[in-house]
Amino acid sequence: MSSCLETSPRPKPGASQMLLSLAMSVLLSACGGGAETAVDPEIAAAANRAQGNRVLVGDRAELGQRIFTDDNLSEPRGTACAACHQANMGFAGNHGGRDGVAVGSRPASVGLRNAMTNSYLGLVPTPLTFVTANGETEAVGGLFWDGRADSAELQALGPLLNPLEMNNPSRQSVVDKIAASAYAQLFRQEFGNTIFANTDAAFNAIGLAIAAFERARLQPFSSKYDAMVRGETTLNQTEARGMALFMDPAKGNCVACHLMNPASGKPADSPFSEFTFYANGIPRNPAIPKNSDPAFFDLGLCGPERTPPSLPSTVMPGLTIENFCGKFRMPTLRNVAERPAFMHNGFFKDLPTVLRFYSTRNSNPQFWYGQALSNDLPAKYLDNVEVVKAPFNRPAASGPALSEPDINAIVAFLRTLSDGYRARPP
Numbered sequence: 264m265s266s267c268l269e270t271s272p273r274p275k276p277g278a279s280q281m282l283l284s285l286a287m288s289v290l291l292s293a294c295g296g297g298a299e300t301a302v303d304p305e306i307a308a309a310a311n312r313a314q315g316n317r318v319l320v321g322d323r324a325e326l327g328q329r330i331f332t333d334d335n336l337s338e339p340r341g342t343a344c345a346a347c348h349q350a351n352m353g354f355a356g357n358h359g360g361r362d363g364v365a366v367g368s369r370p371a372s373v374g375l376r377n378a379m380t381n382s383y384l385g386l387v388p389t390p391l392t393f394v395t396a397n398g399e400t401e402a403v404g405g406l407f408w409d410g411r412a413d414s415a416e417l418q419a420l421g422p423l424l425n426p427l428e429m430n431n432p433s434r435q436s437v438v439d440k441i442a443a444s445a446y447a448q449l450f451r452q453e454f455g456n457t458i459f460a461n462t463d464a465a466f467n468a469i470g471l472a473i474a475a476f477e478r479a480r481l482q483p484f485s486s487k488y489d490a491m492v493r494g495e496t497t498l499n500q501t502e503a504r505g506m507a508l509f510m511d512p513a514k515g516n517c518v519a520c521h522l523m524n525p526a527s528g529k530p531a532d533s534p535f536s537e538f539t540f541y542a543n544g545i546p547r548n549p550a551i552p553k554n555s556d557p558a559f560f561d562l563g564l565c566g567p568e569r570t571p572p573s574l575p576s577t578v579m580p581g582l583t584i585e586n587f588c589g590k591f592r593m594p595t596l597r598n599v600a601e602r603p604a605f606m607h608n609g610f611f612k613d614l615p616t617v618l619r620f621y622s623t624r625n626s627n628p629q630f631w632y633g634q635a636l637s638n639d640l641p642a643k644y645l646d647n648v649e650v651v652k653a654p655f656n657r658p659a660a661s662g663p664a665l666s667e668p669d670i671n672a673i674v675a676f677l678r679t680l681s682d683g684y685r686a687r688p689p
């Protein structure tokens with residue numbers, strides 16, 4: 264399927280602006296980190312030089328891709344970013360883990376969450392904010408299932424040192440590996456000849472390069488859906504029926520959260536996520552080691568992988584952070600059919616089962632939970648489970664929202680969101 268990695272970045276008018284913001288975020292990340300040393304002036308200079316010089320945009324994305332796919336950057340070696348974010352799995356995948364959650368560079372290091380797709384990362388608004396409109400406050404954006412990373416530049420640095428992921432002991436050890444790599448010269452060319460002399464600056468520059476790669480090469484808009492939006496092809500009958508069900512407020516109603524606009528003519532108007540946070544009531548995944556403790560719960564925005572964010576004064580009266588516990592950030596559905604596991608805890612392994620859950624969570628909770636109420640939240644947060652938007656607003660007595668043929672049609676439609684579509688020659 265996807266040939267996203269081979270898609271070369273097309274320089275866009277916004278490219279120099281993007282570099283400016285990249286340069287700013289090096290400065291920000293250096294300033295925001297407290298103990299970190301100031302940014303190497305050469306990084307800022309290189310970023311400035313690059314403004315208006317679009318060839319360097321390609322070079323930086325190329326460098327980022329070399330780092331992203333470098334097997335040597337883990338301890339022990341063998342686990343690249345791409346091990347958990349595989350091009351042929353919609354930039355998700357769990358490094359071969361079959362329990363729905365990621366396995367790190369050491370076989371015993373099984374994480375808490377499903378590797379989140381990196382497809383179309385550039386569409387995710389960052390950092391996390393709380394937006395109040397129409398009498399409602401919603402959490403929006405930020406990277407990771409719990410929105411804890413404020414930018415792609417910063418996010419990229421986390422896995423390198425996370426013991427459950429790439430497990431490097433220090434920034435220095437990562438920088439040493441890059442300095443000894445086949446692309447060390449490309450790194451110097453981008454960030455200055457003395458870059459490797461300053462560990463913190465070099466480490467931060469890794470984030471710049473990876474983010475450039477993610478923004479330039481992970482959003483090709485080359486799916487059948489995109490071709491349809493551009494007027495270059497039409498969906499077949501089943502796919503078209505699936506799209507109608509996806510958009511029908513009385514059926515899937517998926518579009519109420521997974522935003523799209525097929526009529527706009529512009530694929531970028533269809534991110535297939537509003538990047539807000541919900542507690543969908545995903546069943547507990549018993550295969551996650553931490554879940555063997557019945558008192559343990561992954562509460563998303565409320566931790567344990569982050570400190571709960573503080574709410575701004577503009578939220579609706581009476582709301583506290585407790586109202587957001589158990590909520591997770593909605594991913595894009597672009598390339599979703601390529602992923603091996605679904606939802607923050609990887610509980611689901613195939614799309615028809617995801618659809619059956621959406622369809623029957625309310626009418627048959629016993630089937631999903633073995634009990635009447637969600638089994639993966641402490642009692643005090645059960646009220647946070649989404650019950651307003653269809654299909655989650657259905658009274659139990661009204662039965663499933665979707666029939667099996669409906670489900671098959673929606674899955675056929677979801678398959679049209681995979682990149683790498685080639686129209687058959689006439």
Ligand code: HEC
Pocket residue numbers: 331342343344345346347348357358365366367368374376377378379380381384387405406407408409415418419420422423427428429473568
């Ligand atoms: C061992 C598996 C593993 C490796 C290796 C790994 N990741 Fe991840 N990645 C994950 C998991 C799991 C999550 C979700 C974590 C969470 O939400 O707490 C994630 C989330 C992300 C996200 C967030 C996507 C979004 O929409 O918010 C990005 C971006 C990302 N990873 C990039 C990278 C980069 C860059 C590297 C290499 C430097 C990397 N990952 C290495 C497992 C991995």
Ligand code: HEC
Pocket residue numbers: 380509514515516517518519520521539540541542543545591592593594595596599602604605606607608614617618621649652653654655673
């Ligand atoms: C109320 C908002 C809402 C509606 C309506 C909704 N979703 Fe979602 N969807 C989410 C959220 C939030 C997540 C992530 C939840 C989590 O992991 O805890 C998600 C996750 C998913 C995933 C898993 C993606 C991944 O990478 O793991 C799929 C597939 C999906 N939705 C498909 C659909 C379909 C198809 C419909 C319509 C039948 C639909 N959704 C309706 C909010 C919604």
